[in-house]
Amino acid sequence: MENRITRKEENFSQWYIDVILKAKLADYAPVKGCMVIRPNGYILWENIQKNLDRMFKESGHVNAYFPLLIPESFIQKESEHMEGFSPECAVVTYGGGKKLKEPLIVRPTSETMIWSMYARWITSYRDLPLLINQWCNIVRWELRPRLFLRTSEFLWQEGHTAHETYEEADKEALKMLGIYKKFVEEYMAIPVYKGQKSDSERFAGALQTYTIEALMQDGKALQAGTSHNLGQNFARAFNVKFATREGGEDYVWATSWGVSTRLIGALIMAHGDNKGIIIPPKLASLIAVIIPIYYSAKERSRVLSYIQSLYLNLKNDFNVKIDDREEYRPSYKFNEWELQGIPLRIEVGPKDVEKKQAILVRRDTGKKIILPFNEVSLRFSTLLNEIQKNLFEKAKRFKEENTFKVDNLDDFQKVIDDKGGFIYAHWCGSPECEAKIKSLTKATIRCIPFHNEKEEGKCIYCGGKSSQRVLFAKAY
RNA sequence: CGGGGCGUAGCGCAGUCUGGCAGCGCACUUGCUUUGGGAGCAAGGGGUCGUGAGUUCAAAUCUCACCGCCCCGACCA
Numbered sequence: 001m002e003n004r005i006t007r008k009e010e011n012f013s014q015w016y017i018d019v020i021l022k023a024k025l026a027d028y029a030p031v032k033g034c035m036v037i038r039p040n041g042y043i044l045w046e047n048i049q050k051n052l053d054r055m056f057k058e059s060g061h062v063n064a065y066f067p068l069l070i071p072e073s074f075i076q077k078e079s080e081h082m083e084g085f086s087p088e089c090a091v092v093t094y095g096g097g098k099k100l101k102e103p104l105i106v107r108p109t110s111e112t113m114i115w116s117m118y119a120r121w122i123t124s125y126r127d128l129p130l131l132i133n134q135w136c137n138i139v140r141w142e143l144r145p146r147l148f149l150r151t152s153e154f155l156w157q158e159g160h161t162a163h164e165t166y167e168e169a170d171k172e173a174l175k176m177l178g179i180y181k182k183f184v185e186e187y188m189a190i191p192v193y194k195g196q197k198s199d200s201e202r203f204a205g206a207l208q209t210y211t212i213e214a215l216m217q218d219g220k221a222l223q224a225g226t227s228h229n230l231g232q233n234f235a236r237a238f239n240v241k242f243a244t245r246e247g248g249e250d251y252v253w254a255t256s257w258g259v260s261t262r263l264i265g266a267l268i269m270a271h272g273d274n275k276g277i278i279i280p281p282k283l284a285s286l287i288a289v290i291i292p293i294y295y296s297a298k299e300r301s302r303v304l305s306y307i308q309s310l311y312l313n314l315k316n317d318f319n320v321k322i323d324d325r326e327e328y329r330p331s332y333k334f335n336e337w338e339l340q341g342i343p344l345r346i347e348v349g350p351k352d353v354e355k356k357q358a359i360l361v362r363r364d365t366g367k368k369i370i371l372p373f374n375e376v377s378l379r380f381s382t383l384l385n386e387i388q389k390n391l392f393e394k395a396k397r398f399k400e401e402n403t404f405k406v407d408n409l410d411d412f413q414k415v416i417d418d419k420g421g422f423i424y425a426h427w428c429g430s431p432e433c434e435a436k437i438k439s440l441t442k443a444t445i446r447c448i449p450f451h452n453e454k455e456e457g458k459c460i461y462c463g464g465k466s467s468q469r470v471l472f473a474k475a476y
Numbered sequence: 477c478g479g480g481g482c483g484u485a486g487c488g489c490a491g492u493c494u495g496g497c498a499g500c501g502c503a504c505u506u507g508c509u510u511u512g513g514g515a516g517c518a519a520g521g522g523g524u525c526g527u528g529a530g531u532u533c534a535a536a537u538c539u540c541a542c543c544g545c546c547c548c549g550a551c552c553a
Contacts, residue, residue, distance in 0.1 A: 004514090013547075032545080088552070109553090143477075143551065150552065203553095223553065260553050293512050300511095331513040338513095349512055359512085442549095476553095 005339075007274050012218040019268060020147050023276050023340050033145040033152035037261065040340060041148075043285045044264050045155060049135060051187055051283075052157065052259070055179050061131040061159060066113050068136075069104040074112035077237040081111065084204020088140040090152075106139040111205065111230070111256055114160045115238040122162055122252055124243045129172070130162040148265035149222075149476050156260035159227075162252045164244070166231065169253035170208070173227040176257040177210045180225035188263065189280040189391035190214045190270045191399050192224055193422070193471055195447030200431050203256075207231040213446040213471065215399045216269035219420020221446050221473035224266050227257030265476075270395050271364075276339030278363055280391050281384040287318045288360075288380075289337045293330045293349035306353045310346070313377040320346075338363060343387050346376070364390050405469070409440075409460055412472070416441050422473045426466035428459030437461050443472045 005018035020026050025041030028034075037045065053063070069092060076082050085108045092104040107113065114132070122130060135157050142152045159176060163169040177194060184190050192212035202209040206228035214224045235241070235251035244250050271278040281287060290307050294300040307322055314320045323333050330347070337345055347359040358376050360369045364387050371379055402421030406412045415423055423443065427433060437460070438444050448470045457466045 011547095017546090028545080084552095138553090140552070144549085154553075156553075226553070258553070262553055295511065326511095329511045329513090329515060331511080331515085333514090334512095335514050347512070351512080 005274065005276065008217065008272070015272075015274075016265075016269060017147065019272055019276055019339075025264065025268075025277070026147050028147075031152075033142045035145075035147055035151050037155070041264060044267065044279070044283065045261055047283050047285060048183075048187075048259075048263055049157070052179075052183055053133075053135075055183060056133050056157075056159065059175065059179065061133045061161075063134060064132050065134055065136065066107075066110050066117070068107055070107050070110075070113045072103045072105055074116060075105055077112060078205045078233055080233070081205035081237075085109070085140075088142070090139045090141055107136075108138055108140045109256075109258075110134065110136075110138075110158055111160065111234055111254075112238070115234040115240060115254070118160075118162055118235075118252070119238045119240045122240055122242050125164050125245050128162055128164050128242060128252065129168065131159070131172075132161070133157060133159040146265075146476075148268070149262055154261050156258050158256060158258045161255045162235075162240070163255070164242070164250075164253065166229075166253050169231070169255050170229045173208065173210055173229045173255040173257065176227045176255070177212060177225070180227070180257075180259060181212050184212060184214065184224050184263070184266075185392065187280065187282045188267055188270075189282075189388060189395060190224065190266055191392065191396040193399075193447060193449055195449040195452075195471065197226075197447060198431075198434055198445045198470070200434055201445060203228045205230060205233050206256075207233070211447050213422075213473070213475075214266055214270060215395075215402060215422060215473070216266070216476070217272070217398070218269070219402060219474070221422065221475040222262070222266050222269070223446070223475065224263060225257070225259040228255060230254035230256060271391055272341075275335070277341035278391065279341040279343060281343045281388050284341070284343050285319060286321055286342055287384065288314070288320045288344035288346055289333075289342050290320060290322045290346040290348065291330050291333050291337075292322070292324055293347060295350065299350045302353055303348055303350060307348050310348065310358060310373065310376060314380065317377070318380060334361075343384060362387055364394075403471075407457070407460070409437075412437075412443075412460060413441055416443050416474060420474055422446070422471050424469045424471055425460045426455075426457035426468075427470045428462055428464035428466050430459075430462070430464070433459055433461040433464075437472070441472075441474075443474050446471045446473050446475060 005022055006014040008015045023040060024038045026038055027036045029036050089108055090106040093100055137153055137155050139153050142150050145151050161172050181192055181194050184192055192214045194212050197209035197211055208229040209226055211226045212224045214222050216222055232251040232253060234254050240252045241249050242252055268277050290311060292303045292307055294303045311320060311322055343363050345361040352358055356373045357370055360371060403424060404415050405424045406415060412423055412425060434445055452468045454467055459466050
């Protein structure tokens, strides 16, 4: 009866921490704000990387690596960018035992480093588009860290592309956002809203920031991925000009886009339950665990040899593991693998050997399915697809049931206080109203959704004219 | 940076008020019995009581200072 995690309903934050620590996804590091990503957590990141990397490459991007340390003067070249990032920068001032002539910034993001290099590589429209991605770590000093969601160092991917025109850059930014949405929905089984950030929520130095927003089970929104149309701001700052097709000269148009290990936090909070995390099959490395049950030594060998042949039927197509540890009882193993979110469990005891069958148990629903031996491998894919689909559908239903249309500030406040979730409300477009709503309710504009229906209405705060609703929520 | 809480075995805690042998549960090790939803018994190992100073015959306990961590808020992927 030990090793229990705090119930989700009781204290969601504590539940989140308990799940991460007990499922061995991560642990606190000796330095405040830093975390160790343990093998169970890292393999999730590896699977995120593997799939996204393939999608990036299929869309024409290539990987490279840029340095961790950036000269301080680079950050200062784009004023909006500097204002946005300097408060959270870590700075290296000593090297080789001597004070450095110019301090070095530990990258909070690589726009400046990358554009300083693009200046050397781009001279003509023939060099464009340039489509580079890098997988790396970055440092942003955090005052209030939270495992996976906000740590001072985290892992991410940052794409940086260079284009001939505004339109082409904008198309790229939207395309990458589409890839993020596809990945997050299809692989992570987390439904998202896609849209554009308001000016106050925009990336420092961008013309436009696009975002996908997911809803966590506690009713708070989480930004799951962003892409930016950077216009010519960085090209100007780093003097990146190219010879145009027309024989003229112009600054290059830029985009950047990223997702981070924060996605693992999203996964935990979107699907997890009081037993632990739930990994969607398409993101899981270990798909199923086979657990033997026996009472005597004789049964033990019969059960184990039966399991061996079951395993051989599956192992070529699926990553399946036999948990034949003798120091733990089956019930202990059930709980342990459920905590770690493995999509399927296969139980085999003497009765099953007798009847030439196996019991499959779904992690998502807990339902038991008894299958004849021969059908186990045949039904496996279908079952995994059903789990994947169910997780997405369940999360989608939750998101839809927790998206509310609201027409006045009182109702707005009520929804935020009572249940949270997304609020679809009219806004006049002014940053002042946005800020007021934020300070009153703690909710921010998550995005101005794409494909928004035009609808005449009144700003929920000032009553001014509004032509569309935007999505509000309390956010991580 | 503000508010709250906590630092005692790997983890969770009691002991602190009222100073007097450093304890409990889990985990770990060994053995036996067990095994279809977190097994039982027996034996065993493990401590800079966050750090430093002070008071005292005697400090986990009292005093002062410091450090660290977590939670809640303002900033953020």
